[in-house]
Amino acid sequence: xxxxxxxxxxxxxxxxxxxxxxxxxxxxxxxxxxxxxxxxxxxxxxxxxxxxxxxxxxxxxxxxxxxxxxxxxxxxxxxxxxxxxxxxxxxxxxxxxxxxxxxxxxxxxxxxxxxxxxxxxxxxxxxxxxxxxxxxxxxxxxxxxxxxxxxxxxxxxxxxxxxxxxxxxxxxxxxxxxxxxxxxxxxxxxxxxxxxxxxxxxxxxxxxxxxxxxxxxxxxxxxxxxxxxxxxxxxxxxxxxxxxxxxxxxxxxxxxxxxxxxxxxxxxxxxxxxxxxxxxxxxxxxxxxxxxxxxxxxxxxxxxxxxxxxxxxxxxxxxxxxxxxxxxxxxxxxxxxxxxxxxxxxxxxxxxxxxxxxxxxxxxxxxxxxxxxxxxxxxxxxxxxxxxxxxxxxxxxxxxxxxxxxxxxxxxxxxxxxxxxxxxxxxxxxxxxxxxxxxxxxxxxxxxxxxxxxxxxxxxxxxxxxxxxxxxxxxxxxxxxxxxxxxxxxxxxxxxxxxxxxxxxxxxxxxxxxxxxxxxxxxxxxxxxxxxxxxxxxxxxxxxxxxxxxxxxxxxxxxxxxxxxxxxxxxxxxxxxxxxxx
Amino acid sequence: xxxxxxxxxxxxxxxxxxxxxxxxxxxxxxxxxxxxxxxxxxxxxxxxxxxxxxxxxxxxxxxxxxxxxxxxxxxxxxxxxxxxxxxxxxxxxxxxxxxxxxxxxxxxxxxxxxxxxxxxxxxxxxxxxxxxxxxxxxxxxxxxxxxxxxxxxxxxxxxxxxxxxxxxxxxxxxxxxxxxxxx
Numbered sequence: 001x002x003x004x005x006x007x008x009x010x011x012x013x014x015x016x017x018x019x020x021x022x023x024x025x026x027x028x029x030x031x032x033x034x035x036x037x038x039x040x041x042x043x044x045x046x047x048x049x050x051x052x053x054x055x056x057x058x059x060x061x062x063x064x065x066x067x068x069x070x071x072x073x074x075x076x077x078x079x080x081x082x083x084x085x086x087x088x089x090x091x092x093x094x095x096x097x098x099x100x101x102x103x104x105x106x107x108x109x110x111x112x113x114x115x116x117x118x119x120x121x122x123x124x125x126x127x128x129x130x131x132x133x134x135x136x137x138x139x140x141x142x143x144x145x146x147x148x149x150x151x152x153x154x155x156x157x158x159x160x161x162x163x164x165x166x167x168x169x170x171x172x173x174x175x176x177x178x179x180x181x182x183x184x185x186x187x188x189x190x191x192x193x194x195x196x197x198x199x200x201x202x203x204x205x206x207x208x209x210x211x212x213x214x215x216x217x218x219x220x221x222x223x224x225x226x227x228x229x230x231x232x233x234x235x236x237x238x239x240x241x242x243x244x245x246x247x248x249x250x251x252x253x254x255x256x257x258x259x260x261x262x263x264x265x266x267x268x269x270x271x272x273x274x275x276x277x278x279x280x281x282x283x284x285x286x287x288x289x290x291x292x293x294x295x296x297x298x299x300x301x302x303x304x305x306x307x308x309x310x311x312x313x314x315x316x317x318x319x320x321x322x323x324x325x326x327x328x329x330x331x332x333x334x335x336x337x338x339x340x341x342x343x344x345x346x347x348x349x350x351x352x353x354x355x356x357x358x359x360x361x362x363x364x365x366x367x368x369x370x371x372x373x374x375x376x377x378x379x380x381x382x383x384x385x386x387x388x389x390x391x392x393x394x395x396x397x398x399x400x401x402x403x404x405x406x407x408x409x410x411x412x413x414x415x416x417x418x419x420x421x422x423x424x425x426x427x428x429x430x431x432x433x434x435x436x437x438x439x440x441x442x443x444x445x446x447x448x449x450x451x452x453x454x455x456x457x458x459x460x461x462x463x464x465x466x467x468x469x470x471x472x473x474x475x476x477x478x479x480x481x482x483x484x485x486x487x488x489x490x491x492x493x494x495x496x497x498x499x500x501x502x503x504x505x506x507x508x509x510x511x512x513x514x515x516x517x518x519x520x521x522x523x524x525x526x527x528x529x530x531x532x533x534x535x536x537x538x539x540x541x542x543x544x545x546x547x548x549x550x551x552x553x554x555x556x557x558x559x560x561x562x563x564x565x566x567x568x569x570x571x572x573x574x575x576x577x578x579x580x581x582x
Numbered sequence: 583x584x585x586x587x588x589x590x591x592x593x594x595x596x597x598x599x600x601x602x603x604x605x606x607x608x609x610x611x612x613x614x615x616x617x618x619x620x621x622x623x624x625x626x627x628x629x630x631x632x633x634x635x636x637x638x639x640x641x642x643x644x645x646x647x648x649x650x651x652x653x654x655x656x657x658x659x660x661x662x663x664x665x666x667x668x669x670x671x672x673x674x675x676x677x678x679x680x681x682x683x684x685x686x687x688x689x690x691x692x693x694x695x696x697x698x699x700x701x702x703x704x705x706x707x708x709x710x711x712x713x714x715x716x717x718x719x720x721x722x723x724x725x726x727x728x729x730x731x732x733x734x735x736x737x738x739x740x741x742x743x744x745x746x747x748x749x750x751x752x753x754x755x756x757x758x759x760x761x762x763x764x765x
Binding site (some may be wrong): 173177178179180182183185186228231232233234249250253254256257258260262264265282283285290291293294297298358559 | 652666667669670671672673674675691697700702704705706708712713715716719722725726728729730731732733734736742744747
């Protein structure tokens with residue numbers, strides 16, 4: 001997948017720096033944008049036939065957010081049923097994240113620490129990535145609400161041929177009419193405190209006109225257009241105010257009225273130009289998500305037709321072992337595909353997960369965040385092989401897991417989902433899985449950078465593998481000291497033992513390739529490299545003897561030599577000769 | 583629960599969980615308190631949903647509501663709302679009550695004739711009253727209403743200068759205060 005391999009240097013020059021699979025068909029890409037000079041997250045909802053038809057390419061639907069876009073998640077997935085709604089649609093949905101108050105345009109100045117160049121990003125930098133790595137055609141539609149509706153229209157007009165469909169839901173569709181730049185400024189002040197002058201200059205600047213859907217309307221000929229708006233009057237989703245019929249959402253009311261009036265003006269202009277558009281004025285509705293979710297469902301047939309994909313999911317059915325498994329897990333929802341061959345077994349995709357079958361493993365359900373990790377590891381064709389179990393709740397009630405032929409995937413809401421496999425899994429299992437001292441995995445296993453081996457992080461420690469030192473865990477404060485010394489690249493090398501103890505006073509220690517680290521509640525964690533000081537300490541009984549635990553690492557002393565302090569004395573070494581005091 | 587866009591910012595802050603922050607030991611009687619497990623990995627923040635991976639409870643057999651000729655667009659935009667599909671989330675009739683009618687009458691008496699059946703003008707009165715009730719600055723209210731008036735004028739093909747638009751806006755605001763902002 002896209003996360004590995006050489007940096008992407010074709011047109012646009014944007015590079016994908018990270019790929020996170022959030023579920024089997026929802027993925028987060030982190031894209032280094034050259035124009036914005038910062039990583040931008042874009043999430044994709046992959047097409048219904050993404051898995052059953054691994055050679056196919058798919059049209060794209062850009063879903064643009066409103067003025068209050070956050071850097072965490074696109075409003076369409078955060079606030080509507082878009083993820084479930086698109087699950088059975090055969091398009092790749094593109095969800096840019098961030099861009100609060102940006103109008104998805106190229107700004108003339110930085111503001112609020114942002115260097116917005118969204119039009120460049122969306123139309124130049126992102127497309128080559130989606131075409132190359134995410135099986136997307138240049139057959140595109142765009143849907144946006146509020147600010148995103150404005151953007152949908154001017155992006156389609158300013159980039160001829162880029163979008164075949166543009167939908168504005170409660171968009172502001174004139175930007176230069178009398179008083180409008182000032183109203184837009186208030187809206188941008190309200191949504192993050194942005195200055196519209198940093199966007200398009202003063203209201204007299206021609207950039208305002210160059211982004212005005214009304215003035216660009218003639219450029220929209222040939223684009224399938226959908227325009228909807230409420231009228232600002234409140235409905236069941238608005239909190240009532242003390243005044244009957246008046247919402248507390250005054251900002252939403254104000255924007256919706258502007259949206260309605262500008263949409264009417266824009267639609268009238270389209271009509272004068274002879275450009276067809278589907279226009280829906282609603283008898284009520286404020287500037288809020290339930291209405292936009294409704295409009296998304298309304299516009300889909302027109303969008304699907306414009307992109308040349310079927311409106312309705314083709315019929316599918318479930319049968320046999322997979323049918324039994326999906327029937328026992330009705331939360332999977334309806335089937336999306338027929339059964340199909342994959343990696344020597346069979347699979348079938350459902351709205352909320354997938355079912356895999358081989359004669360050896362039976363039919364097993366993989367879903368949600370675990371399904372995302374499985375997909376990110378190339379599913380049954382990857383190292384994990386086929387699932388051997390469905391999703392099982394852990395006894396502590398915190399987590400869930402699937403077992404696969406060659407490993408396991410564990411999930412908790414706090415730690416996310418991670419693969420545990422191979423030698424690390426064997427050791428973790430021997431310690432009692434998530435019920436053992438280490439808890440749940442918090443990171444994936446990665447190769448150690450400077451010498452052969454690997455490490456995986458868990459809640460309370462880490463498991464290291466080394467061809468020479470074996471497979472061992474290091475925990476807590478001992479791990480902290482180990483890190484201070486440079487981990488496996490430091491003087492101690494890899495661990496040679498798990499944590500050993502309790503010993504004197506409730507202490508513990510780990511053995512490493514060239515020394516130990518000791519910890520006790522009163523003395524803290526300190527390293528004991530093997531050598532003359534260690535031997536001298538051993539000669540008087542280690543921590544159980546008269547010196548007790550170390551209370552420092554070894555340090556240089558004046559006149560040459562080294563010293564280490566202990567609870568009840570010190571050891572110095574000079575010219576290879578160790579001296580214990582007292 | 584309010585579902586408007588204003589509420590979203592509040593609810594999203596918790597979603598991005600950096601895995602690295604989970605390394606804090608919790609209540610084990612192991613040796614210790616905290617520790618970062620490795621020098622070699624960085625945890626990327628993700629937006630993995632915080633719910634269990636089997637949270638999908640609802641079915642997706644959504645019915646696509648009928649639209650006016652899917653795939654084909656009407657050439658003549660409607661002036662007023664059409665009949666809406668029955669899953670429309672808001673009230674399906676725009677009713678102008680007595681209070682709204684008084685507001686429209688007041689506008690007319692001051693020489694302002696709103697477009698259409700007046701429902702947008704009544705919504706504007708709603709906005710004015712709600713914003714004033716919540717202490718929104720007069721400048722901001724005036725700006726929004728002026729923009730409304732400006733768009734309506736351009737839609738109607740009326741020439742209006744800035745001063746005229748601001749005067750019309752003040753007429754709206756005064757009329758709303760006089761007839762609409764008290765129950």
